[in-house]
Amino acid sequence: TRSIRIAAAQVGAVHLEDTRSHTLKRLINLLEQAVEKGAQVVLFPECTFTTFFPRHLFADEVVLESFFERGDITTAENTRGIFDRAKELSIDICIGFAEAADNGEHYNACVYYHAKTASILSKYRKIHLPGDFEPFPEPDAVNQLEKRYFKPGNLGFNAFRVPDLVEPSAENGEPIFGMMICNDRRWAESWRCLGLQGVEVVLTGYNTPGWAPQMWGSSSDQDPKDAREEAIFHHKLVMQAHSYTNACFSVSAARCGLDDGKYDLVGGSTIVGPDGKIIAEAKTEEDEVIIANCDLDLCSPSKKRTFDFGRHRRVEHYSLLTSQ
Ligand code: CDT
Numbered sequence: 001t002r003s004i005r006i007a008a009a010q011v012g013a014v015h016l017e018d019t020r021s022h023t024l025k026r027l028i029n030l031l032e033q034a035v036e037k038g039a040q041v042v043l044f045p046e047c048t049f050t051t052f053f054p055r056h057l058f059a060d061e062v063v064l065e066s067f068f069e070r071g072d073i074t075t076a077e078n079t080r081g082i083f084d085r086a087k088e089l090s091i092d093i094c095i096g097f098a099e100a101a102d103n104g105e106h107y108n109a110c111v112y113y114h115a116k117t118a119s120i121l122s123k124y125r126k127i128h129l130p131g132d133f134e135p136f137p138e139p140d141a142v143n144q145l146e147k148r149y150f151k152p153g154n155l156g157f158n159a160f161r162v163p164d165l166v167e168p169s170a171e172n173g174e175p176i177f178g179m180m181i182c183n184d185r186r187w188a189e190s191w192r193c194l195g196l197q198g199v200e201v202v203l204t205g206y207n208t209p210g211w212a213p214q215m216w217g218s219s220s221d222q223d224p225k226d227a228r229e230e231a232i233f234h235h236k237l238v239m240q241a242h243s244y245t246n247a248c249f250s251v252s253a254a255r256c257g258l259d260d261g262k263y264d265l266v267g268g269s270t271i272v273g274p275d276g277k278i279i280a281e282a283k284t285e286e287d288e289v290i291i292a293n294c295d296l297d298l299c300s301p302s303k304k305r306t307f308d309f310g311r312h313r314r315v316e317h318y319s320l321l322t323s324q
Pocket residue numbers: 046130131144181182183184186206207208209215216
């Protein structure tokens with residue numbers, strides 16, 4: 001069969017003062033829990049190795065640069081531990097990080113690491129950067145300075161086949177994966193680019209604030225509890241709707257909890273089937289592994305009927321999508 005066991009490693013609060021080695025240990029612990037549950041692939045969140053630093057304005061370049069990874073992520077001192085352990089345990093990982101690239105630019109990136117060959121099979125750089133370049137004037141506003149710290153990704157949305165997860169003789173071949181990062185999941189265009197390549201599993205790490213009225217553009221007298229419920233609702237809405245309309249599984253992993261005791265990030269890590277239904281869901285807002293058996297052949301009926309893109313799409317009416 002083409003059934004694979006996929007996990008999402010949700011990561012709870014990571015504080016500004018937490019050391020790299022402490023956070024890395026937590027990630028490795030989650031990896032080991034996923035292995036104990038029989039996972040073949042585990043997804044980690046966006047910018048997993050540090051706190052979600054784009055909420056802060058850093059005047060000091062050296063401090064800002066300390067949040068970024070450079071060179072080969074699989075061998076760099078601050079990050080290699082998780083790749084080495086994934087290789088030892090024969091488990092593939094997808095993990096997000098802030099990248100200081102060789103071309104001098106900074107990106108919000110993630111990689112798919114293939115344990116058997118100890119190599120990066122695919123890399124993605126976040127395309128839809130949310131938030132602002134300048135912080136809000138209100139001193140207590142929650143900022144999201146991604147437009148200041150990152151360039152929009154330049155690698156496109158590339159689906160890719162992953163070897164060694166199913167029997168080589170399986171009809172329909174090796175599983176087709178795709179990656180996106182956080183805000184990308186709200187955009188139908190990201191999903192359709194992957195859907196058109198026959199994607200069967202979309203992996204999405206995220207950092208989503210539960211209370212950030214300036215950023216969401218919502219009324220500042222909205223009840224914080226309602227705002228956070230709405231943030232979780234919208235997260236699940238897009239994961240479920242887009243999994244359904246692209247006939248694929250999706251896996252989402254949150255960085256969540258109260259960073260520094262005050263910055264609220266929602267949980268809600270999920271695994272969704274091609275029918276749009278949630279098949280696994282985090283129960284906490286802390287470090288937690290969720291897992292599901294994903295029979296990829298369940299994508300086929302919808303890919304062949306309701307969402308057979310070749311037969312039903314009417315591209316002659318879609319030119320607006322790329323002309324503005
Ligand atoms: N990290 C990230 O992309 N967060 C955004 C915040 C909302 S921007 C209005 C998200 O889409 O969850």
